[in-house]
Amino acid sequence: MRLEKCWFCSSTIYPGHGIQFVRNDAKIFRFCRSKCHKNFKMKRNPRKVKWTKAYRRLHGKDMTQDATFEFERKRNRPERFDKNVTENTLKAIKKIDKVRIAREAAHHKNRMRPNKLRKQKEAARELEQGIHLVKAPSVLQQDPSLTLPIKVKVSQQQSEEKRMEE
Secondary structure: OOOEEOOOOOOEEOOOOOEEEEOOOOOEEEEOOHHHHHHHHOOOOOOOOOOOHHHHHHOOOOOOOOHHHHHHOOOOOOOOOOHHHHHHHHHHHHHHHHHHHHHHHHHHHHHHHHHHHHHHHHHHHHHHHOHHHHOOHHHHHHOHHHOOOOOOOOOHHHHHHHHHHO
16 A cells, blocks of 8 residues: 655545646646645645645754654665565564654654743743732731742732722
8 A cells, every 4th residue: 555645735645535636747746635736726835834744844843854754755666575574674663653753752842841931930920910819918928938939019008008098
């Protein structure tokens, strides 16, 4: 069973699926769905369309260079069948998939690290600004261990004076 790649989005095309376009110079373009075919006919560049694999690789969203991609490459030279080679290849494919998944997870973790730090800072700032909503000011004055390491000024007298004025 031969699995092809979509020319536009690089997704897998299974037998009996997709559209095939042959240009006048005999170059074959395979598309997984009409969405890709229509974008090709509109002369859109896959590197500029955000949902394609080319865009994701170009902008650092997906891994681009890894030794595990070498095994996915298409080979047109036929090989003579050998049972031992086939068994070893199938075992190696499982190991390669595990390695690829682990590397993709590490890549994703590295990509999300700055975002995680930014979210933590935003959460700390929001908690610092709204600590009076979580705990009553009188409780904070009685037990200073409930406050954050960053000093938050909470004064009960000022809030009472404002209530009296209103």
